[in-house]
Amino acid sequence: MTVGLVRSRGTTMAGGFLALALVLSGCSGSDDESSDSPPSEAPTSEAAEADAVAGEEAEVEIAEAFEDPDMGDSLEIISAVRDFPSEEHADLIADGGEVVLVQVKVAPGEEYGGRISTGNFEISWDDGADFWNDKTRMVTEEMAAADRPELEDVARRDGGETTGWVAFLVDEKADTYLLNYTRDGAKVIGSDETVDEFTHEVEIPAP
Template sequence: MKRVNRAAFTAAALLSCTLTFSGCSLISQALPQGQDGTAGEQAGSDGQEQGTGADDSGQSPETDEVAADPSSAAAEGASGTEGGAAGTAASGTDDGAAASEDGATGSDAGESSGSQTEVSIGESFTDPEMEDSIEVLSAVRNFDSSKKSSAIDLGGEVVLLEVKITPGQKYGGLVSTGDFKISYDGGSDYRFNQTTGVEEEMKAAGYTPLENVSRRDGGTHQGWIAFVPSEKGDTYKIRYERGAGEVMGTGEKVPAFTEVFDIPNS
């Protein structure tokens, strides 16, 4: 009888330990998953606001035909700017920028200060090496956004930029939306776009977000890129910068290309 009771007690204890351990394991797996997701979005948002985060392109700077120049990439990486190949695309992800500027609250309160206005720009240029043709058509100042209400309340605004791209056929790779950056300090520092964070609001308002353009696809591609300067200015500078690279298999160097233009006051 004692042996039976002892066996029953041992089995019950083992079952209890097994259930407890399983429960703890499930909880420990479930909690960090949610916490990490929130922390990642907030960290990404903070990085974008400070200009140290990545842009929205989410693409790797690789191409079938042109490779990034290592010395150029290293120099650009050290200065905090975005390098890449002729098919350049910004590294990282702007999923963090998708987190609202309201922080973890996700508040939908607040609108852009001032009235939303569309202004004409009418700039056009061609990348002489890649033969990409780029037209900057117009911009929207004070875009109404509840997702970026905190940035707006703190003195910033949401700016949309309309761009038309006809890629060249000389090389492969991408014309990246991450190559467009904004400065609101006269050109001393340029910040990444935050299109992902207001993408749904843009679509709802009729402003189709511009996607990265594959040179192999050809054609003409038109859409909008969103910037969220934390300090509202009369005008802004936009820099388009395609990083230097090297033609794979030949060693031919492809120099970087840069073009700067202004977004006027509304």
């Protein structure tokens, strides 16, 4: 995909009759019947969800830095949180999925405009055959409550350095994942200059 690019400026009654007939005839019910224990109840869905939510999270270090040579952006994948507990997505976890958070540091280049956002990141749980978009917006409140704020959009013209978290809802939990960062190709507005697409993959290790 190619986009335009500008340079920067700086989740019962019948039972009652039967009992009365037994009393009038001098009959009584069986002792065995009265002493029977009630059948054990199956765990409720709420209990199952609670078990799913109570999974122990684990943060794994990654510490892999890379640079987009054309845009001058520097990024670092600092760490990942595996088995992030989520009430909102308890069904996903109970079905064998996982909520994964990835901590990212971004220092954008200053020559061009545009921005870097959570949408630049995707995850694969099938060894790279397919990649799925981030779902950060669906986990922001729980992330904030856990003192793991989301990665805010980073405008290149603002410069500086930003650190935050990107969230993924994984349908099929795997030992390791592939994280893919993609910056689309672009044409510099007002010139014949083009900038090629840039991608970089990082492995998210097992806890």
